[in-house]
Amino acid sequence: MKKSIQSLVAVAAIALTTLATRAETAPTILVVDLSKLFDSHWKTQEQNAKLQADAAKAKEQVAQIQSEGNALVEQFKALNEQAKNPAATADAKAKAQADAQKMYDQIQQKRSELDSFAQSTQGSFRKRTQTFKTLMVEEISKIAVDIAKKKGATFLLDKSGPTMAGVSNILYSDPRLDITDEVMVAINADRPAAGSPGAAPAPTSGDSTKITVPGITPSK
Numbered sequence: 001m002k003k004s005i006q007s008l009v010a011v012a013a014i015a016l017t018t019l020a021t022r023a024e025t026a027p028t029i030l031v032v033d034l035s036k037l038f039d040s041h042w043k044t045q046e047q048n049a050k051l052q053a054d055a056a057k058a059k060e061q062v063a064q065i066q067s068e069g070n071a072l073v074e075q076f077k078a079l080n081e082q083a084k085n086p087a088a089t090a091d092a093k094a095k096a097q098a099d100a101q102k103m104y105d106q107i108q109q110k111r112s113e114l115d116s117f118a119q120s121t122q123g124s125f126r127k128r129t130q131t132f133k134t135l136m137v138e139e140i141s142k143i144a145v146d147i148a149k150k151k152g153a154t155f156l157l158d159k160s161g162p163t164m165a166g167v168s169n170i171l172y173s174d175p176r177l178d179i180t181d182e183v184m185v186a187i188n189a190d191r192p193a194a195g196s197p198g199a200a201p202a203p204t205s206g207d208s209t210k211i212t213v214p215g216i217t218p219s220k
Contacts, residue, residue: 027154031173032144033180035160038136040184042191047132051125058121065117069110076103144183151179 038044082088082096148156159170159178 028152029155029157030148030151030153030177030179031157031159031170032148032178032183033160034137034140034144034158036180037140037144037184037187038133040188041136041140042188043136044132051128055125058117061117062114065110065114069107069114072103072107072110076100076107079103140183140187143186144179147179147183147186 079096079100083093083100085093085096088096145156156179157170157173159168159173161169
């Protein structure tokens with residue numbers, strides 16, 4: 001009987017030790033909102049200002065190309081009218097028609113120039129934006145991880161990204177586990193004095209960047 005009690009005590013001691021060990025190694029989980037940190041970062045705001053300035057310059061270039069194209073269209077219309085003038089001689093009509101065709105070819109070239117500029121500008125903006133975002137998320141993540149480690153975290157989860165179901169990766173977390181504000185203070189510690197400009201849209205290749213010849217369907 002005495003041995004049985006000793007055995008039970010020994011088993012209980014082992015169980016308590018195991019529970020204590022598990023309690024000591026229980027994971028510590030913290031969360032952070034990387035999207036909020038990215039949008040609020042002073043470098044993101046600085047980048048947005050640069051994109052906004054470049055977008056304004058690109059818009060001016062688009063307007064210049066359109067203006068040149070529209071001037072060609074007006075010349076084309078005048079030549080086309082001359083070619084249809086019943087009072088004009090056959091030679092004059094033929095010359096006007098030939099000149100109108102040459103002018104139309106120039107308009108087509110101007111259309112191609114405008115489309116090419118719009119597409120290349122859009123591509124450049126997309127590439128710059130994606131490259132910047134990749135580098136910034138990496139930089140922010142490193143700072144967030146360093147803070148989480150100092151707090152003894154075993155896991156640091158990003159609560160901003162959606163899953164395949166289109167919802168947040170984390171449906172609920174205790175606000176006390178969120179270190180977003182602490183990380184934001186750290187990433188903005190060296191922020192220079194500046195405003196908070198908004199994001200700038202890249203020039204598009206929609207209807208606003210087309211050169212149209214009246215009565216003629218634009219080429220695809």
